[in-house]
Amino acid sequence: MMSATSAMEVNAEARRILAVSISKLYASRTQRGGLRLHRSLLLSLVMRSARDIYHSSSRESEGQSGAQPAAEEPMDTSSSPGNHAGVSQAEPQPELISPEPAAEEPRSPEEPCESETIEDKENLSPARQSRKRRGKASVAPDFLPSKRARLEPGEERHAAPLGSCRVRAGESLAVLSLNRVIPAF
Amino acid sequence: ISGAVQGAGGDMQWCLSQAKGSLDDDVTEADIISTLEFNHTGELLATGDKGGRIVIFQQEIENKRQPQYRSEYNVYSTFQSHEPEFDYLKSLEIEEKINKIRWIPQKNAAHFLLSTNDKTIKLWKISERDKRPEGYNLKEEDGRYRDPSTVTSLRVPVFRPMDLMVEASPRKVFANAHTYHINSVSVNSDNETYLSADDLRINLWHLEITDRSFNIVDIKPANMEELTEVITAAEFHPHQCNTFVYSSSKGTIRMCDMRASALCDKHSKMFEEPEDPSNRSFFSEIISSISDVKFSHSGRYMMTRDYLSVKIWDLNMESKPVETYQVHEYLRSKLCSLYENDCIFDKFECCWNGNDSMVMTGSYNNFFRMFDRDHRWDVTLEASRENSKPFQVIKPRKVCAGGKRKKDEISVDSLDFNKKILHTAWHPQDSIIVVATTNNLYIFQDKMN
Numbered sequence: 110m111m112s113a114t115s116a117m118e119v120n121a122e123a124r125r126i127l128a129v130s131i132s133k134l135y136a137s138r139t140q141r142g143g144l145r146l147h148r149s150l151l152l153s154l155v156m157r158s159a160r161d162i163y164h165s166s167s168r169e170s171e172g173q174s175g176a177q178p179a180a181e182e183p184m185d186t187s188s189s190p191g192n193h194a195g196v197s198q199a200e201p202q203p204e205l206i207s208p209e210p211a212a213e214e215p216r217s218p219e220e221p222c223e224s225e226t227i228e229d230k231e232n233l234s235p236a237r238q239s240r241k242r243r244g245k246a247s248v249a250p251d252f253l254p255s256k257r258a259r260l261e262p263g264e265e266r267h268a269a270p271l272g273s274c275r276v277r278a279g280e281s282l283a284v285l286s287l288n289r290v291i292p293a294f
Numbered sequence: 295i296s297g298a299v300q301g302a303g304g305d306m307q308w309c310l311s312q313a314k315g316s317l318d319d320d321v322t323e324a325d326i327i328s329t330l331e332f333n334h335t336g337e338l339l340a341t342g343d344k345g346g347r348i349v350i351f352q353q354e355i356e357n358k359r360q361p362q363y364r365s366e367y368n369v370y371s372t373f374q375s376h377e378p379e380f381d382y383l384k385s386l387e388i389e390e391k392i393n394k395i396r397w398i399p400q401k402n403a404a405h406f407l408l409s410t411n412d413k414t415i416k417l418w419k420i421s422e423r424d425k426r427p428e429g430y431n432l433k434e435e436d437g438r439y440r441d442p443s444t445v446t447s448l449r450v451p452v453f454r455p456m457d458l459m460v461e462a463s464p465r466k467v468f469a470n471a472h473t474y475h476i477n478s479v480s481v482n483s484d485n486e487t488y489l490s491a492d493d494l495r496i497n498l499w500h501l502e503i504t505d506r507s508f509n510i511v512d513i514k515p516a517n518m519e520e521l522t523e524v525i526t527a528a529e530f531h532p533h534q535c536n537t538f539v540y541s542s543s544k545g546t547i548r549m550c551d552m553r554a555s556a557l558c559d560k561h562s563k564m565f566e567e568p569e570d571p572s573n574r575s576f577f578s579e580i581i582s583s584i585s586d587v588k589f590s591h592s593g594r595y596m597m598t599r600d601y602l603s604v605k606i607w608d609l610n611m612e613s614k615p616v617e618t619y620q621v622h623e624y625l626r627s628k629l630c631s632l633y634e635n636d637c638i639f640d641k642f643e644c645c646w647n648g649n650d651s652m653v654m655t656g657s658y659n660n661f662f663r664m665f666d667r668d669h670r671w672d673v674t675l676e677a678s679r680e681n682s683k684p685f686q687v688i689k690p691r692k693v694c695a696g697g698k699r700k701k702d703e704i705s706v707d708s709l710d711f712n713k714k715i716l717h718t719a720w721h722p723q724d725s726i727i728v729v730a731t732t733n734n735l736y737i738f739q740d741k742m743n
Contacts, residue, residue, distance in 0.1 A: 122630070123576075126576055126630070126633070129633065129634055133636075141387050141389055142386070142387060142388065142389040142391075142412055142475070143384070143386040143387070143388075145475060146474055146475070146493040146494070146521075146524055147475075147493055147524045147526065147543055147583075148639060150521060150522075150523075150524055150543060151543065151579065151580045151583065151639065154579045154580070155576055155577065155579070155580065155633070158576045158578075158579070159576055162576070
């Protein structure tokens with residue numbers, strides 16, 4: 110069983126790796142040549158390891174310090190802002206690199222959750238179709254295409270659970286559904 | 295000189311023969327070398343760069359009789375192979391960077407090679423022209439048409455010598471067969487077919503047919519969220535035209551037999567070494583991803599390169615490699631920093647020497663490593679203009695992993711991770727090696743007293 114200090118160190122390292130990974134994932138969208146499947150897969154594997162270790166080391170350090178208030182329960186996927194405030198007392202703030210854009214950005218075109226109500230843009234009548242990027246209420250960065258990824262024959266769009274798409278700055282990085290990385294293709 | 299017996303690695307004395315490329319520290323992105331390949335005789339050396347250009351160097355024949363000058367290579371042909379393209383449907387730019395060049399075994403006076411970027415493979419014909427027809431009836435020598443009324447007699451045009459011109463022309467374009475990024479091409483020993491591999495699929499082509507290819511491996515899951523591994527490299531066996539291998543991001547190599555079925559999703563052999571649990575870290579998966587796979591010339595072995603090591607596999611033993619060589623084990627404790635600066639994603643290649651007794655691969659700080667399989671000997675050398683004068687034997691380098699640094703050693707923290715050697719090549723018949731730094735090419739030869 111890890112000591113409380115080393116569990117905290119591991120926890121902090123896991124958080125840092127998660128933060129670095131998110132910024133890499135975000136940066137890779139602007140790469141020439143498009144998203145690289147191999148790189149995205151490796152990034153998501155690292156993030157998964159880091160997330161798992163983050164969770165298990167959070168539980169370890171919680172187990173060691175029983176005297177701490179219940180508000181510092183390890184975050185779960187349905188965390189509310191209240192939990193985060195509690196946890197931040199015990200652990201250093203995660204250094205999220207540009208969390209706001211990463212959180213707000215709706216991750217189109219691969220996130221179908223917010224666009225279930227939007228029609229398949231590919232099959233709009235010519236009059237309505239426009240090659241210009243559409244403005245979006247939640248600021249999509251300029252360089253991202255607004256069309257959804259073209260499906261291959263036989264593929265289906267899978268509805269994502271609504272909770273997993275948005276990562277607010279205060280929430281745990283672990284909320285990110287890592288599987289979302291891959292369906293871009 | 296060609297066919298000379300190559301001595302033990304420990305006896306070899308490598309000398310810098312030539313360094314080609316710009317002297318600037320400032321590197322133009324387009325000039326970054328992205329692939330390197332000798333042809334089957336070693337007479338030609340092809341390089342591809344990020345700008346989509348191919349430069350072919352030719353060994354100077356006159357010098358072959360003088361051993362100390364035998365590795366002089368000069369530019370033979372330069373041409374633009376691929377241009378940047380735009381996929382309008384996916385709003386994606388397709389890079390012109392040349393990912394791989396593979397030579398077709400020579401059948402006539404012309405040379406043929408395959409070059410590929412992320413999406414399109416091209417067959418190029420490189421031919422020499424050293425004669426031209428002169429004495430046309432209707433045209434002047436400069437090409438202008440003569441006034442027909444001035445033509446009073448007829449003559450037969452004759453071929454006269456001219457300055458050698460090397461022409462490269464695209465003979466075939468193999469397009470639109472890959473959804474994902476192409477990482478490998480490999481010419482079959484039947485000299486008629488070749489394979490191309492992307493992250494999830496491998497296609498089989500006929501060199502003469504561009505509008506059709508057969509899909510022979512498809513590892514795409516029905517639901518992409520279940521994706522756990524991608525194809526990283528593929529190669530045909532050098533002698534068995536029905537056999538090929540492909541490596542994965544999980545550190546496995548699958549060997550397939552095309553006679554077994556049309557779709558080779560079921561491997562005939564799977565090579566995998568169980569992971570050492572004591573080495574487990576956040577980055578275990580990344581560093582076990584295989585970046586290159588190469589059959590030995592004999593066809594008995596294959597070599598794989600992952601981030602920290604080179605492994606030699608006997609094709610008859612799937613459970614573990616027969617040899618493992620550590621390239622830069624001192625980096626294992628630095629994986630987190632290498633992840634942050636992206637170096638952990640670098641894809642190093644590896645190569646065999648002509649008689650399969652030695653293997654070579656690159657590292658950082660413009661270092662490259664050679665391993666002598668027969669004598670259990672290895673060396674670290676450096677590709678540097680400052681530290682090597684032409685024809686002077688280059689000194690081995692040593693990295694100090696920790697503790698007291700000896701004189702002439704370099705500490706891990708002083709290594710320059712921007713200076714990486716990803717591509718190396720070994721002459722198929724001679725002890726001549728070529729290593730590519732970011733935008734320079736270094737040619738070394740063994741002194742051979």
